Amino acid sequence: MTQDPRDTANPDPLHGVTLKAIVTALVEQYGWEELGRRIPINCFLSQPSLNSSLKFLRKTPWARSKVEALYIESLR
Template identity: 50%
Template sequence: MLEEQQNNPLHGLKLEEMVKELVDFYGWDILDTAMRFNCFHTNPSIASSVKYLRKSEWAREKLEAFYLNRYKRMPRPTEAEREIPPRMRTYAVGITPREPMKLTVESILDSQAKAASSYKAAKAAGRKSRR
């Protein structure tokens, strides 16, 4: 198992350390906008965030995916890999983390608006094809 996890940036990383890294680099406002977790919005603290994330597996996995994709800029998972929790995924030997992605509240909101628009368009196209 250790050999399998050697190329996973989350291996051995404690949840508290991950939250501290993200807060230090991005700040609470960006994490709140990107994640939409109340623990990042109302009186945010490392302790309360870690407590919430330990109780909510879906939220922890969403934060871990954000950490891997935006902060460590690792390759996005394939369709099959999405079924595997981020902590259990591995990367090919030689793939290393890159510089964190620069994010702003505005860039996140733009990205979310584009995703919502694409989703609505795909949903509308799906309704038309069923007729």
């Protein structure tokens, strides 16, 4: 009998989720303006785009942590 993968799922909600998927989901849920209000960083406030945001977040651990935390909160 094969086991359902959800039975042994990793408890980490970020496991297997790319940064691109996280930012895309947040933009779909909140929009750039609200995302910039919730996390006031320039890549969300000034001419936001997916590519510029990903580039910034990959280089800036503190900002990425805030984005990941908002994503986890949005899952609840």
